[in-house]
Amino acid sequence: MHAPLASPRSEDASAGFGWFAIARIGMVQASIGALVMMATTVLNRLMVVEFALAAAIPAGLVAWHYAVQLGRPLWGHGSDKGGNRTLWIIGGVALLGAASLMATQATLMLGSSPALGFTLAVIAYTLIGAGVGAGGTSALALLASGVAPQRRAAAAALTWIMMVAGIVVSAITVGKLIQPFSPERLLAVAGGLALATVGLTALATFRLERQAGRFGHAAEDDEAPDFGAAIREIWNETAARRFTIFIFVSMIAFSMQDLILEPFAGLVFGLAPGESTQLGGQHQGGILIGMIVTGIGGSAFSGKRPDGLRLWVIGGCLLSAVGLGALGLAAVNGPPWPLGINVFVLGLGNGVFAVAAIGAMMGLAGAGEKTREGVRMGVWGASQAIAFGLGGLTGAVGVDLARSALGDDGAAFQLVFAIEAAAFVLAAVLAIKATGAPAMRAVAVEGKREVYA
Structure with a gap:
C-alpha cells in the first residue's frame, strides 16, 4: 500500500x-x-x-x-x-x-x-x-x-x-x-x-x-519520445486509456443538450425566443457557480490526496444526470414545471463535473513514464473535441428522429434527455476507476518527476 x-x-x-x-x-x-x-x-x-x-x-x-x-x-x-x-x-x-x-x-x-x-x-x-x-x-x-x-x-x-x-x-x-x-x-x-x-x-x-515549476515532465532534460512511441505508451497505460474513454463518454453527455435545450423550451413550454435565451443564461449561470464552488472546494482536496477530485467528478456527473432526468419529466408534464430551477441545477452539475475533470486531466498529464504533457493533453483534447461534435449532432438528430417516430414533442425530448442522463451515469461509473487513487497516484515528486508514493 x-x-x-x-x-x-x-x-x-x-x-x-x-x-x-x-x-x-x-x-x-x-x-x-x-x-x-x-x-x-x-x-x-x-x-x-x-x-x-x-x-x-x-x-x-x-x-x-x-x-x-x-x-x-x-x-x-x-x-x-x-x-x-x-x-x-x-x-x-x-x-x-x-x-x-x-x-x-x-x-x-x-x-x-x-x-x-x-x-x-x-x-x-x-x-x-x-x-x-x-x-x-x-x-x-x-x-x-x-x-x-x-x-x-x-x-x-x-x-x-x-x-x-x-x-x-x-x-x-x-x-x-x-x-x-x-x-x-x-x-x-x-x-x-x-x-x-x-x-x-x-x-x-x-x-x-x-x-x-518542476511538475510532471516540465523539468526533465531527456528527449521526448517519437510520436508513435508516445501514442503507444498512452494507450498501453491503463489509467490513461480509461481516462480517454471517460472523457469521450462524459463529453458526449455534456454536449448533447447544446442544440436542443432552447428548441425544447419553445416547443414544449411555448417560450418566446427571448425567454428561451434567458433560460440558456440560467444554465450558464449554474455552470459558472458550479465551476467556482469546485475550484474552491476541489483545491482543498486535490493537494492532500491523488484522487481528491474523484468525488467532485462523480458528483458532477450524477447531479447532471438528475437534472436531465428531471427535464425528461418536464417534457411530459409541461408548465407549471419550474423549468428555470431545473436548468440551473443541470448547469450546476455540468460546472462541477467540467472543472473537476479538467483538474484530474492536468494531474494525469504529467504521469507518463516518457510521454510529456503536450501529447497527453492532445489525446484527451482530441477525444473531447470529437465527443463535442458527435454529442451535439446526436442530440439534434435524435430529437428529429424521435419526433418523427413518436409523433409527440414531449415524448421525443423525454427519450433524448433519458439517454443523455444514462450517459452521465455511465460516465460517473467510468470515473470511479479513471480518477481513483491507483490512477492518480503517479502525480507527485520523485527526483524530477511528480509521483505520490
Missing part, C-alpha cells in the same frame, strides 16, 4: 505558476473562445438568416472544425519536442485569427459566389480547427506542467471561467460594433478582433514559460 503525501517531497508546494500566471493562461483561453465565437455564432446566424442557407451547412462546418482537432495529439507532441510551448500557443492563436477573418470573407461571398465561398469556408474552418488545437493544447500542457497539485482544480476553474468570459464579452462587443450591419463593417470588426486577440495572447505569454 502506498500512502499519498500531502505535498511533493522535493519541491515547495507553492512552486510553479502563481495566480497571476494562471490568469495569463486564462487570457489565452479567453482569446481562443472569442475567435471561435465569431465562427460558431455570428457567421452561423449570417449563413442561416441573411443568406437563407440550410442550417446543416454551418452545423457541418462547425462539426468539421471539431473533426480537424483529431490532430491535437500531433500538435501537442510538437510542442513537447520543440521545448517552446509559447511559440505554439502564439502561432495557434495567430492561425485561428487569420482563419476567422477568412471564414468571415467566405461567408460574405456565399451570396454572390456560393461555390467559391463554400470552398473558402471549408478551408477556413479547417484552419480554425488547427489553430484551436495547436494553441489550446499547448496552453493546457503549459498549465498542466506548471501548476502544483493543490492548485489544479482552482486553475482549471479560473481558466475555464475566463474562456467563457471571453466568449460573452466578445459576443456583446461584436454585436454592438457590427450595427448598423454592412459587409465592410463586419470585416473590419473581424479583423480588429483577430488583431486584439493575437496581441493579447502574445502579451499574456511573454516570458511566462520560464515561470513554470
Whole structure:
C-alpha cells in the first residue's frame, strides 16, 4: 500500500505558476473562445438568416472544425519536442485569427459566389480547427506542467471561467460594433478582433514559460519520445486509456443538450425566443457557480490526496444526470414545471463535473513514464473535441428522429434527455476507476518527476 503525501517531497508546494500566471493562461483561453465565437455564432446566424442557407451547412462546418482537432495529439507532441510551448500557443492563436477573418470573407461571398465561398469556408474552418488545437493544447500542457497539485482544480476553474468570459464579452462587443450591419463593417470588426486577440495572447505569454515549476515532465532534460512511441505508451497505460474513454463518454453527455435545450423550451413550454435565451443564461449561470464552488472546494482536496477530485467528478456527473432526468419529466408534464430551477441545477452539475475533470486531466498529464504533457493533453483534447461534435449532432438528430417516430414533442425530448442522463451515469461509473487513487497516484515528486508514493 502506498500512502499519498500531502505535498511533493522535493519541491515547495507553492512552486510553479502563481495566480497571476494562471490568469495569463486564462487570457489565452479567453482569446481562443472569442475567435471561435465569431465562427460558431455570428457567421452561423449570417449563413442561416441573411443568406437563407440550410442550417446543416454551418452545423457541418462547425462539426468539421471539431473533426480537424483529431490532430491535437500531433500538435501537442510538437510542442513537447520543440521545448517552446509559447511559440505554439502564439502561432495557434495567430492561425485561428487569420482563419476567422477568412471564414468571415467566405461567408460574405456565399451570396454572390456560393461555390467559391463554400470552398473558402471549408478551408477556413479547417484552419480554425488547427489553430484551436495547436494553441489550446499547448496552453493546457503549459498549465498542466506548471501548476502544483493543490492548485489544479482552482486553475482549471479560473481558466475555464475566463474562456467563457471571453466568449460573452466578445459576443456583446461584436454585436454592438457590427450595427448598423454592412459587409465592410463586419470585416473590419473581424479583423480588429483577430488583431486584439493575437496581441493579447502574445502579451499574456511573454516570458511566462520560464515561470513554470518542476511538475510532471516540465523539468526533465531527456528527449521526448517519437510520436508513435508516445501514442503507444498512452494507450498501453491503463489509467490513461480509461481516462480517454471517460472523457469521450462524459463529453458526449455534456454536449448533447447544446442544440436542443432552447428548441425544447419553445416547443414544449411555448417560450418566446427571448425567454428561451434567458433560460440558456440560467444554465450558464449554474455552470459558472458550479465551476467556482469546485475550484474552491476541489483545491482543498486535490493537494492532500491523488484522487481528491474523484468525488467532485462523480458528483458532477450524477447531479447532471438528475437534472436531465428531471427535464425528461418536464417534457411530459409541461408548465407549471419550474423549468428555470431545473436548468440551473443541470448547469450546476455540468460546472462541477467540467472543472473537476479538467483538474484530474492536468494531474494525469504529467504521469507518463516518457510521454510529456503536450501529447497527453492532445489525446484527451482530441477525444473531447470529437465527443463535442458527435454529442451535439446526436442530440439534434435524435430529437428529429424521435419526433418523427413518436409523433409527440414531449415524448421525443423525454427519450433524448433519458439517454443523455444514462450517459452521465455511465460516465460517473467510468470515473470511479479513471480518477481513483491507483490512477492518480503517479502525480507527485520523485527526483524530477511528480509521483505520490
